[in-house]
Amino acid sequence: MQTNFTPEQLADPRIAEADRILRRCVHCGLCTAVCSTYVVVGDERDSPRGRIYLIKDMFERGRDATREVQHHVDRCLSCLSCMTTCPGGVDYMHLVDHARVHIAETGQRGLKDRLMRRLLAAVVPDPKRFRLALKAAPLGRPFLPIMRRLGLKELAAMLEIAPSTLPPPSRFEGPGTAVPQGERRARVIMLAGCAQQVLRPEINDATIRLLARRGVDVVVANGAGCCGALTHHMGEEEQALTAARRNVDAWTREIERAPVDAIVINASGCGTTVKDYGYMLRLDPAYAEKAKVVSALTKDVTEFVAGYDLGPPKRWSSLRVAYHSACSLQHGQRVTDEPKALLLAAGYTVLDVPEGHICCGSAGTYNIMQPELARELRDRKVKNIKSRKPDVIAAGNIGCIMQIASGTDTPIAHSIELLDWAYGGPVPRGLEALEAFVSDVPQPKRDFKAYISS
Template sequence: MQTNFTLAQLADPDVNESEKILRKCVHCGFCTATCPTYLLLGDERDSPRGRIYLIKDMLENGRPATEAEVTHIDRCLSCLSCMTTCPSGVHYMHLVDHGRAHIEQTYQRPLPDRMQRKLLAEVLPYRNRFRAALLGAKAGRPFKAVLPKRLQTMLSLAPGKVHPPSRQERPGVFPAEGPRRMRVGMLVGCVQPVLNPGINEAAIRLLNRLGAEVVVSAGVGCCGALTHHLGHHEPDFAGPNVRAWMREVEGEGLDAIVITASGCGTTVKDYGFMLREHPELAEKAAKVSSLAKDITEVLAMLGLPEGAKAPRPLKVAYHSACSMQHGQKLHRPPRDLLKAAGFQVLEVPEGHICCGSAGTYNILQPELAGQLGARKAMNIESVRPDIIATGNIGCMTQIGQNTGIPIVHTVELLDWAAGGPEPEGLARVGDRVPA
């Protein structure tokens, strides 16, 4: 793609990077075939190629975003399926992140939009605030019908059960069982431990059993994905997280930083890029990104315990989250580990298409997210699984809204096969599958 940026514009590191990305695009349109919003809407502006043109026009002309541009860029899920499809290596993720930041800097959203987005940014990344919000949602559920549509959407996604803080949320060390083979840090996360603390509990149990010492470091909070995708130009949480993990690296050392939510993993693995211009943190951020691993990557390195076996013969539909298959390019580890543990792994039709969760997308774009969620559930149900496994809490919530099939995190099944407790999410399977 030909570009016409001035030298003054290219002096901006973000513009310079985006210009390089734009020049790689050859207009081939392969991306339109795998874009969920183009699949649903059939509008070129709701395809990656169309959004690339919109972002190019905004940046090249140095002008504020228009309402139409905001509409079509907001509809992007950042599922990154286009990056898997693209034969030219266009790094769409960095380009659309720049486009969103430009929108937030130059476009005045309507007041209700600003309030909703601020609420999400001020609540979801903070565990205690999120817990309080869920308790408020529980109290407000009887009045749902009279509330504004935006609040109705948020209430419909709120679970009935609110988990109190778990031991895994507090800074500390979980020692390895037997000789220590590895020392790893763990990202506890923000939304996940509130909605399902059993995921991190299972991960720590299994890692300890395999000889890994797990460290939950003081000062590590939300990964920052949520606010980053809302258009916040400076990563709100990346800096503190990098500093906290580097204290461990420079102290007793870390062999890996384990992440149990694939959306967070994609973000932490990108810290090196996000902070590349930071005079103090650039090198440290690159180090942190190099250490970041999905839990299944680390388990593949360690190997499952000898004798690990599925307690019941379950057919598992594996849903590969977009952040797992497109963001981190991880395909084999989760499937191979489930098969090694004795589960029958089923592939889901249209597995490359997003379920519609995409961080806060199912809150901000409920109509499109609803269509994608229903489509994903239909495809999963078509293979007639006993349970669904995935590696991202957002997908678990979104898919769970659209099907009655139990859904659990991959690491919960692996921990169960290795001698851990039965995942709470399997409670509804007992009547259908013989023990």
């Protein structure tokens, strides 16, 4: 597609980057059909192509973000389904990131919107504050109708999504290193995460157990914290970069201390962002190289585990598992087959979900900021999942897990929890009723090698 930037404009590296991305788009429109918002609203402005066009116009004219542009960019889930489909390889992810920064810098958000964003940015990434807030949530629930009537739909959505009970904190919140017994095969850094620790601490426990069984040291680095995705998607560039720098520092220290085989992430939304640190910090001479190293080491937990032979499962079930492919995993990181292959190898019956490329509506804080669209997407996702009649739903991202759980009674767990269960871990929370359908696999008395030699 033709672009119209002046040499002066192109001197700005962000504009030069946007120009490079825009020039690849041929406006063919294939992205519209797979876009999670376009399939729901059928409006060009809420499609990747439409947004690209609006962003192009905004950058070309070098003007402040208008409410209209802001509205349609805000409605983008950053599910990146468009990027999987785009034959031209248009880097929509970074284009929309640039646009969000520009909107944050120049847009005119209402007071309510700004306060809401500031509240989320301050609370969610901080586990302590987040836990407190969730404990307080039930107190606010009786006021839901009033909030809605006052137009505080975001606040109402937040209260609705908040779980009514909170699990106890994880046994292992770090910082520190979980060291397994026996032969040691690898050393990985694990991102302990922020909201996930509070909402479903079992995911980190399951990850550590699963890795430990294979002789992997799991390090939770001192000083690492929220990956910055939440503020990054709000266009709050400085906050996001601060989080990124903090993690790069923490992990670089660990890497310097002893070789690290991977930075393992079990929330794919975070994984997509950490894999992008190299790009986000490319203009920062002090961090560019270190960030690149960090991104190169980063793997989704299933990506990492898939490289290991987990052996035969300890428990065998034929539970029908609907695998919900988190957008950040399938589109953001292009990890599609590994989780399913792992679940299959662990003895589960794995079901693909129709319209699997469409987002569930979680998308970070999207389900709070855009409750109507998020609910429509959630219901569509749940309907598609139910059409496969699963016993349990598996997903690789806490956001999806919370979002889908709010719309169905079918139990849902992280893929890693199901794997850990099959390989000897405890039954995942919420799946207790399914335990009856799972039987222990008789374990051989001797291992194969010993048998041959005897």
